[in-house]
Amino acid sequence: MKNFICLFFILLLVTMPKTLEAFFSNSGYQIFNYNNFFMSCDFLYEDSIICPFCTKMSAGSNKSYVEVTNLYFEEFDYEPSLEFKLLTPQHQSDSISIYDEEDVIFNVVHNDVVNNAPQEGYPKILLKFPDASTKTYSMDKGGSVDKYKASYTYTLKLDKGSYEYKYITTNKYDSTNLCEVKGNWHVTSRPYNFIKKSPHSTFEEIPPDNIFFSWNVNTDENDDKLSYELYLGLESKKSDIKKIEKCPDINSLSHNISKLKHKKKYYWYMIIKNKFGVFLETEMFSFFTGGLVEKFYNVPNPFNPDIGTVTDFVFPMYYDGSAEIKIYSEYGDLVWESDKSFFDGSTTGNIKYDGKDNLGRTLYNGSYIAILTKKYEDKMETERCRILIIK
Numbered sequence: 128m129k130n131f132i133c134l135f136f137i138l139l140l141v142t143m144p145k146t147l148e149a150f151f152s153n154s155g156y157q158i159f160n161y162n163n164f165f166m167s168c169d170f171l172y173e174d175s176i177i178c179p180f181c182t183k184m185s186a187g188s189n190k191s192y193v194e195v196t197n198l199y200f201e202e203f204d205y206e207p208s209l210e211f212k213l214l215t216p217q218h219q220s221d222s223i224s225i226y227d228e229e230d231v232i233f234n235v236v237h238n239d240v241v242n243n244a245p246q247e248g249y250p251k252i253l254l255k256f257p258d259a260s261t262k263t264y265s266m267d268k269g270g271s272v273d274k275y276k277a278s279y280t281y282t283l284k285l286d287k288g289s290y291e292y293k294y295i296t297t298n299k300y301d302s303t304n305l306c307e308v309k310g311n312w313h314v315t316s317r318p319y320n321f322i323k324k325s326p327h328s329t330f331e332e333i334p335p336d337n338i339f340f341s342w343n344v345n346t347d348e349n350d351d352k353l354s355y356e357l358y359l360g361l362e363s364k365k366s367d368i369k370k371i372e373k374c375p376d377i378n379s380l381s382h383n384i385s386k387l388k389h390k391k392k393y394y395w396y397m398i399i400k401n402k403f404g405v406f407l408e409t410e411m412f413s414f415f416t417g418g419l420v421e422k423f424y425n426v427p428n429p430f431n432p433d434i435g436t437v438t439d440f441v442f443p444m445y446y447d448g449s450a451e452i453k454i455y456s457e458y459g460d461l462v463w464e465s466d467k468s469f470f471d472g473s474t475t476g477n478i479k480y481d482g483k484d485n486l487g488r489t490l491y492n493g494s495y496i497a498i499l500t501k502k503y504e505d506k507m508e509t510e511r512c513r514i515l516i517i518k
Contacts, residue, residue, distance in 0.1 A: 213238060213306040214250060214294050217278070220310040223403050226287045231312060233266065233281045235294050242275050243298050250279050250296035257288035285314045287347060318353060318399045318407040320345040332417030334441045335387040336475040340395075342380060348401050353378050356398040363394055365411060391416050420475050422510065423499045429515035432482025432489050439477055440497065442510065446472040448503040454480070454514070455496045462490060476501075482516055490516050 217234040224231045233252055237245055252264045266279035294308045324341040326333050346353060355375040360368035375382040387393065394413045400406040423442040430436045440452055450470060454463040462484040470476045483489050494515050501508045 212308075213298075214296055214308045216294065216308055216310065222310065222312045223405065224285070224312065224314050225405055226285075226314050226316045231283045231285050231314065233283070233292065233294075234269075234278065235266070235280075235308070236272055236276050236278050237296060238276045239298065244277075245296045245298065250294055252281055253293040253295060254283075255291040257290065285312075287314050287316060289313050313403050315401060315403050315405050316347050317405050318344050318346045318401055321397070321399065321407060321409050323409075323412055326414040328413050332390075332415050334420055334439075334475045334477065335389050335391075335416035336385050337439070337441075337477040338384045338387060338393075338414070338416075339439075340375075340382045340384065342397075344380075344399055344407070346401055348403075350402075351378075352402045354400045355379070355382075356400075357382065357395065358397070359384065359393060359395040361388075361391060361393060363411075365396060368394060368396070387416050389416055422512075423497075424512050425480070425497065425514055429517045430482065431518050432516065433518045437479050437481050438514065439479055440499070440512075442476045442499055442501070444470040444472060444474050444476045444501065446503045448472070448501055450476050450478070450499060450501045452478055452480070453498050453500070455498065457494060457496070462495065489518075492516055492518055 215236045215238060217236060235250055237250055239245075248265045250266045252266060253261060254264065255261050264281050264283075266281045269278040269280050271277050290312045292310055292312055295305050296307075297305050320343070322343040324343065325339055340357070344353065354377055357371050357374050358365070358368040359371050362368055371384065392413055392415050394411055396411045397409045398406050399409070420441050420443050423440070425438045425440045427436065427438055430438045442450065444450065448470065449467050451467045452465045453461060456462055463480070464485065465478050465480070468476070468478060494513055497512050497514055499510045499512075501510075
């Protein structure tokens with residue numbers, strides 16, 4: 128009989144830590160710091176083997192739990208690694224609000240497994256403003272989530288900027304220890320004042336082999352990184368248009384697309400996002416493409432290089448080959464010549480010109496002659512057009 132009692136006692140000593148671990152894993156404990164573990168008295172008998180490792184009953188009104196000292200865990204060489212979060216934010220740790228569209232709503236759940244209320248005035252928000260000043264706010268209690276959880280909120284209207292917040296709380300029976308949860312809150316605005324510059328939404332047909340998109344847009348964020356999604360297609364509804372594979376570069380204000388269909392009406396719009404992902408969706412725009420151009424010309428014409436305007440020389444390429452352009456003054460002086468470019472057959476060729484001579488000087492006001500030379504395998508063709516510079 129004595130051997131049986133000894134065996135039982137040894138077995139109890141070995142299994143008790145695992146029993147406690149299972150108990151802890153079911154949230155039957157509360158941690159205010161890493162040295163205090165509180166256990167429900169319902170788990171213990173008066174002569175329980177763990178009683179020597181417990182302190183006096185807690186000061187709770189119903190005296191429903193006791194504190195387990197570290198001596199117990201040292202006795203069995205066991206270190207509990209479980210962590211219980213007294214506060215759980217109901218939003219991302221890095222949250223974003225849109226200025227002038229929504230208030231900032233701080234929301235946190237207070238979770239106490241022994242149903243103790245926070246100390247009066249808690250939870251609180253410690254908020255650090257962009258200018259490094261701080262303010263503390265006591266949160267308002269909302270509804271109960273369940274028996275042990277209560278929701279707390281606080282609403283603020285904040286100016287644009289990045290804020291650091293910290294939720295803090297303490298149990299009313301242990302006011303010396305604070306539980307805290309930190310994060311950041313960014314108040315930002317959408318990109319705005321989008322202005323389409325090209326292509327023009329008119330019945331003027333645009334060569335389909337090189338469509339030039341350009342625009343202006345504003346942002347209030349410092350060091351912002353505007354990203355773009357460009358949607359383009361033949362359908363007239365936004366939901367039917369697909370995003371193009373190669374979208375405009377970060378912070379760019381222009382984009383080129385080549386090899387569209389001839390003689391078609393295209394629809395397009397953009398979604399522009401700032402560095403926090405807050406976006407602006409533009410209205411729908413449209414333009415018309417032409418067929419294969421029939422002659423050599425430039426557009427716009429006239430143009431003003433002093434304000435950064437660039438003109439496009441377009442021409443038909445009936446076969447695979449090369450093309451180059453030379454520009455002469457009215458007196459026959461060569462002022463500029465392009466590099467030799469190669470084009471596929473049955474396409475519209477395009478060469479850009481910025482209105483400067485070979486030395487980088489802007490041309491004077493006046494009329495100039497542009498001569499196009501196309502070379503195929505077995506023949507050469509030349510065409511000419513007149514360009515006009517007005518500043």
